[in-house]
Amino acid sequence: MIVHEIVLTCSNPHVARAAVLSIGGDFARRLSRDAAKRNLTSGAFAAGLVRRFSRQAGHGDWEGVGHAARGADQPILSGLRYILERVRELDEADPDPVEDWRAPMPSFSGCEAWRH
Template identity: 40%
Template sequence: MCLIAEIIHTCSHEKVAQAAVASLGSEFAGRVGVTAETFGLSVGAFAARAVREFEKSVGEQEKKALRAIMDRTDQPILTGLQAILQPIVDVDDPASELQALINPEESRAGQKLASAEIWPKRPKSVDFSFG
């Protein structure tokens, strides 16, 4: 199974996503938690929705960039999950920018948020130092 497909398959489940986010370190998990709270969701529910939205919204170019980030890392699935979540938790005002991610029927007159608004064509580099 492709590693991206494995992320989607496993981290689309709330409890698995919550455990995976927790294993990324307390600093990053805390930032995900703050973003999740913006929507009244648990970390696991938020991360699972973000992963499912990533699957539906991105094209091959974004997937290729994600594969490059995951390539030759010790924990490619966790690296990939962090790369998917990083641009979301780094948004200054997640409530306004990510409403479509959580409640697409209530945002922008029902229009989907463009994937480039959340996942840029060239993902940001991910800092894995948790100290």
Template identity: 35%
Template sequence: MLVTDLIHSCSNDKVAQAATFCIGGAFAERVRAAARENGVSEGRFVAVIMRDFALRADDRTRAELAREVSGCDQPILHGLRHVVEAALEDGALFSEQGEESTPVFRRGGLSCEAIARLGQARVSAF
């Protein structure tokens, strides 16, 4: 249930932005830098990662996350940090290549759907 709540809550840009702000510190700085590099808000960047996690995480991965956050004082924030840090470590950074400025994943990590959503977010930001 906690993982479902985490996904539903933090798939919203505004909630994801507020949660990132609440966590703060080096984590928020990493998110801010990655979001800036991709031309989207911190909230949008985190929400895309959470939506991608919702699409790609199998039952085992969700169960591992549930065990990770169970008993925490702030399970939603702890779970968000866990998912986003894993995505950042896997390479959740994009670069523009090609004539169409399509975001291209540098080292793997997000699904094609997440890359497309991030690209749409970049376009709608302008």
């Protein structure tokens, strides 16, 4: 259920921004720089990436989030970092992988995320 919690909470740009700041370091600087290129806050950018992941991730991607979170000192931050890095790989060809965070969340019925 940690995967579900990460997607639901970090789809909000305010929560996503705080989480990215908590991750910190080069990762947070790089994400903020990429967000600024799109004239977005780091939170809005990260939330859009999380939402994109929730729609596009395959079974192995969901397992990867669970694996990243399992046993970590900060499982939500570890899982979020995995999501943000993975969705950027999945969407490299998409010039604007961000969407409106206020849009309804995609349905998770039958989603592999519930199995982790």
